[in-house]
Amino acid sequence: xxxxxxxxxxxxxxxxxxxxxxxxxxDGDAIGSTLGLTLGLQRLGKEVVAYNVDGxxxxxxxxxxxxxxxxxxxxxxxxxxxxxxxxxxxxRAACRPAEQGTMLINLDHHPGSNFGHLCYxxxxxxxxxxxxxxxxxxxxxxxxxxxxxxxxxxxLSDTGSFRYANSNPEAFRVAAELVGLGINTWTIASALYESxxxxxxxxxxxxxxxxxxxxxxxxxxxxxxxxxxEKAGAAxxxxxxxxxxxxxxxxxEVAVFFRQVDASTIKVGFRSRGNIDVGxxxxxxxxxxxxxxxxxxxxxxxxxxxxxxYHLLEAxxx
Amino acid sequence: xxxxxxxxxxxxxxxxxxxxxxxxxxDGDAIGSTLGLTLGLQRLGKEVVAYNVDGxxxxxxxxxxxxxxxxxxxxxxxxxxxxxxxxxxxxRAACRPAEQGTMLINLDHHPGSNFGHLCYxxxxxxxxxxxxxxxxxxxxxxxxxxxxxxxxxxxLSDTGSFRYANSNPEAFRVAAELVGLGINTWTIASALYESxxxxxxxxxxxxxxxxxxxxxxxxxxxxxxxxxxEKAGAAxxxxxxxxxxxxxxxxxEVAVFFRQVDASTIKVGFRSRGNIDVGxxxxxxxxxxxxxxxxxxxxxxxxxxxxxxYHLLEAxxx
Numbered sequence: 001x002x003x004x005x006x007x008x009x010x011x012x013x014x015x016x017x018x019x020x021x022x023x024x025x026x027d028g029d030a031i032g033s034t035l036g037l038t039l040g041l042q043r044l045g046k047e048v049v050a051y052n053v054d055g056x057x058x059x060x061x062x063x064x065x066x067x068x069x070x071x072x073x074x075x076x077x078x079x080x081x082x083x084x085x086x087x088x089x090x091x092r093a094a095c096r097p098a099e100q101g102t103m104l105i106n107l108d109h110h111p112g113s114n115f116g117h118l119c120y121x122x123x124x125x126x127x128x129x130x131x132x133x134x135x136x137x138x139x140x141x142x143x144x145x146x147x148x149x150x151x152x153x154x155x156l157s158d159t160g161s162f163r164y165a166n167s168n169p170e171a172f173r174v175a176a177e178l179v180g181l182g183i184n185t186w187t188i189a190s191a192l193y194e195s196x197x198x199x200x201x202x203x204x205x206x207x208x209x210x211x212x213x214x215x216x217x218x219x220x221x222x223x224x225x226x227x228x229x230e231k232a233g234a235a236x237x238x239x240x241x242x243x244x245x246x247x248x249x250x251x252x253e254v255a256v257f258f259r260q261v262d263a264s265t266i267k268v269g270f271r272s273r274g275n276i277d278v279g280x281x282x283x284x285x286x287x288x289x290x291x292x293x294x295x296x297x298x299x300x301x302x303x304x305x306x307x308x309x310y311h312l313l314e315a316x317x318x
Numbered sequence: 319x320x321x322x323x324x325x326x327x328x329x330x331x332x333x334x335x336x337x338x339x340x341x342x343x344x345d346g347d348a349i350g351s352t353l354g355l356t357l358g359l360q361r362l363g364k365e366v367v368a369y370n371v372d373g374x375x376x377x378x379x380x381x382x383x384x385x386x387x388x389x390x391x392x393x394x395x396x397x398x399x400x401x402x403x404x405x406x407x408x409x410r411a412a413c414r415p416a417e418q419g420t421m422l423i424n425l426d427h428h429p430g431s432n433f434g435h436l437c438y439x440x441x442x443x444x445x446x447x448x449x450x451x452x453x454x455x456x457x458x459x460x461x462x463x464x465x466x467x468x469x470x471x472x473x474l475s476d477t478g479s480f481r482y483a484n485s486n487p488e489a490f491r492v493a494a495e496l497v498g499l500g501i502n503t504w505t506i507a508s509a510l511y512e513s514x515x516x517x518x519x520x521x522x523x524x525x526x527x528x529x530x531x532x533x534x535x536x537x538x539x540x541x542x543x544x545x546x547x548e549k550a551g552a553a554x555x556x557x558x559x560x561x562x563x564x565x566x567x568x569x570x571e572v573a574v575f576f577r578q579v580d581a582s583t584i585k586v587g588f589r590s591r592g593n594i595d596v597g598x599x600x601x602x603x604x605x606x607x608x609x610x611x612x613x614x615x616x617x618x619x620x621x622x623x624x625x626x627x628y629h630l631l632e633a634x635x636x
Contacts, residue, residue: 161479162493163507169498175480176490189481190591195568198531205526213516250377250513273508 004120009138011103011118012044015080019073021051022085022128023092028157028192031056033085033107033128035065036150040136043147049077053094062191063153064146081105086128090115107131126171129154133174148178153188161189203232207242213249214310218317220246221309223258223302236261247271254278254313258302266305269295281312322438327456329421329436330362333398337391339369340403340446341410346475346510349374351403351425351446353383354468358454361465367395371412380509381471382464399423404446408433425449444489447472451492466496471506479507521550525560531567532628536635538564539627541576541620554579565589572596572631576620584623587613599630 020038022030031052038050050069060066073095081103087093088110106116109125125131129151136143143151155175159167162175179185206228213220224239232238239259247255253276257269268285270278272292279294287296298305338356340348349370356368368387378384391413399421405411406428424434427443443449447469454461461469473493477485480493497503524546531538542557550556557577565573571594575587586603588596590610597612605614616623 156480159503160507161481162474163479163504163511165502165504167497167503169494172490172494172497176487176494179485179490180487184483185477185485186481186483189478193481194562194566196566198535198567198569201526201529201563201567202531205529208519208523208526211519211523213520217516244512245519248512248514249516249519251516 001120001122004118005134005138008105008118008120008135011081011105012041012046012135012139015103016047017079017081018046018048019051019077019079019082019095020048020085021083021087021093021095023087024053024094026052026054026057028060029127029129029154030086031060031063031066031069032150032152032154032157033132034069035063036129036147036154037083037085037107037132037136038068039065039147039150040132040139040141040143043141043144044139049073049079051095059191059195060153063150065150078102083107084116085132086110088113107135124168124170126166126168127155127158129158130170130174133178143178143181145182148181148183149188152178152183152185153192156188157192161193197234197238199232199234200238203228203234203238204242204245206232207239208245211246213246213252214313216317217249217251219254219256219310219313220249220252221256221258221306222246223260223306225260225302226262243269243271247273253317256309256313258306258309260302261297264299264301266298266300266302267295268298268305268309276316278316281316284312285309319438319440322436323452323456326423326436326438326453329399329423330359330364330453330457333421334365335397335399336364336366337369337395337397337400337413338366338403339401339405339411339413341405342371342412344370344372344375346378347445347447347472348404349378349381349384349387350468350470350472350475351450352387353381354447354465354472355401355403355425355450355454356386357383357465357468358450358457358459358461361459361462362457367391367397369413376515377509377513378471381468383468396420401425402434403450404428406431425453442486442488444484444486445473445476447476448488448492451496461496461499463500466499466501467506470496470501470503471510474506474510479511515552515556517550517552518556521546521552521556522560522563524550525557526563529564531564531570532631534635535567535569537572537574537628537631538567538570539574539576539624540564541578541624543578543620544580561587561589565591571635574627574631576624576627578620579615582617582619584616584618584620585613586616586623586627594634596634599634602630603627 022034038048041048055071056066083105084093085107104116106119111123207222207224210223243257253273255271259267272278277291279289279291282289282294282296285296340352356366359366373389374384401423402411403425422434424437429441525540525542528541561575571591573589577585590596595609597607597609600607600612600614603614
């Protein structure tokens with residue numbers, strides 16, 4: 001691992017023109033890592049283009065350097081090194097294939113990520129921002145507040161505000177270093193967690209009263225209709241995280257979010273705790289996902305789909 | 319500061335019978351500090367009674383040692399040292415006055431806390447759990463997973479999951495040490511943040527549809543009536559944190575939660591961002607609090623109180 005890092009440092013030292021990119025639909029770690037590395041390389045005197053096919057999400061536009069990130073590359077742009085960060089798979093980065101003579105470097109913490117001329121993969125890292133931190137330190141860069149802000153945002157985002165089990169000692173040690181450079185943790189946390197569009201809250205205000213808790217208390221659900229969406233002036237992506245409300249109830253082992261997609265289709269999203277496997281349940285419904293987070297598009301009205309799902313859950317939880 | 323800590327260590331070394339207590343209506347830091355210090359002193363071979371007038375809140379009962387905490391003290395119990403933690407003021411600890419010969423030691427991070435024969439006050443500490451951590455380390459104790467779990471819970475709770483501005487480098491360094499002892503951060507975070515009583519969620523489902531966002535977008539409110547409380551089978555303390563929902567809307571500078579207390583009284587809770595001073599506003603309404611978090615009991619019905627508050631907010635935010 002250390003050897004790969006050293007090889008990457010050598011590439012950084014000798015190269016001049018860099019492209020830094022990450023995956024489509026970027027989250028806080030994708031953008032935080034991209035901007036942190038971009039700013040860091042610039043401090044080292046390099047020419048750097050930060051790129052993301054989907055640009056910087058609204059809530060991350062407070063990040064230093066975010067206004068310089070481009071969503072299109074000039075046809076004649078040439079790079080010595082392309083960094084692909086946090087992408088899991090090269091296709092998700094939607095960046096051009098590396099040309100002859102261009103070094104492709106992959107920094108990632110997702111299991112199975114194995115592309116690139118140099119691949120620095122460490123699944124024990126809480127965030128790709130931690131890998132960028134290691135790299136910039138190995139390059140001898142003295143980090144400043146702007147770089148720290150970008151990297152801290154990646155770390156905060158991928159650890160779920162230091163709640164997820166990936167919040168390991170290194171994550172906290174890196175946070176201590178970054179915060180020591182002058183970060184106001186509340187400023188970043190409130191940008192990430194306390195700046196919701198009004199439409200989202202107005203949608204949640206309609207969705208939450210649909211809360212259903214099963215008599216056993218083992219599962220709970222909420223639903224959203226297209227009417228609610230229209231009334232709130234909201235978009236389907238505003239429902240991200242709504243399934244966390246039934247999930248947060250004590251005793252609930254499976255949480256379900258029913259989202260009406262059109263007159264005859266319901267998107268059913270599942271979250272489960274511990275060993276309850278909702279991935280298989282979703283597959284049986286024609287969908288997919290993991291053990292604790294999965295979903296499926298199911299034909300029918302809510303009145304048809306919900307009882308069917310509840311029936312399957314009763315069997316699963318028996 | 320170091321000198322006081324050393325004096326406290328001397329007391330710990332020479333004393334045998336300890337009482338450890340904290341403030342009424344204890345939060346995660348009060349209980350986490352109490353149990354962390356209790357377990358730590360026991361590891362040092364001391365006899366320790368952990369006490370809190372209100373006992374351990376339901377969501378903190380997962381903590382090691384919580385079942386041994388008592389809510390009443392035997393009339394003939396005698397102690398060499400009484401530790402009062404995180405209390406701000408001695409009266410809030412509701413523990414008996416120290417008898418002749420009993421050493422009263424105050425560990426706190428609240429400004430102005432200055433009682434006790436020995437007072438170890440450090441307002442730069444993110445949590446009282448950090449002060450207990452310093453003390454136990456100064457006593458030469460090698461911390462174990464149980465002590466770490468209690469202290470980490472205090473730290474997580476008082477930093478708002480490392481979001482608040484008090485999340486300083488020391489908070490992260492202490493977290494790194496504690497997590498290194500084997501803590502699963504998700505287990506603790508989900509106990510604190512994902513184990514809500516069903517009644518609370520059912521109450522929130524009624525409160526959230528009352529969301530009002532001012533035309534300017536600068537302030538927003540929700541309200542709770544006694545009818546809602548009854549319908550949800552909930553208690554007033556279940557409304558803790560409800561003011562965070564209007565606060566989380568982008569652009570909102572002041573969030574208000576109106577809670578009906580009885581037929582003719584409304585509790586008005588305020589949260590503000592940045593330099594907006596709701597403390598003074600609350601004082602004008604006969605209440606109190608700080609610049610960014612304050613509240614008042616106001617006579618009248620909701621229909622009377624809300625317009626009055628909105629009027630004051632319009633003036634404040636102009």
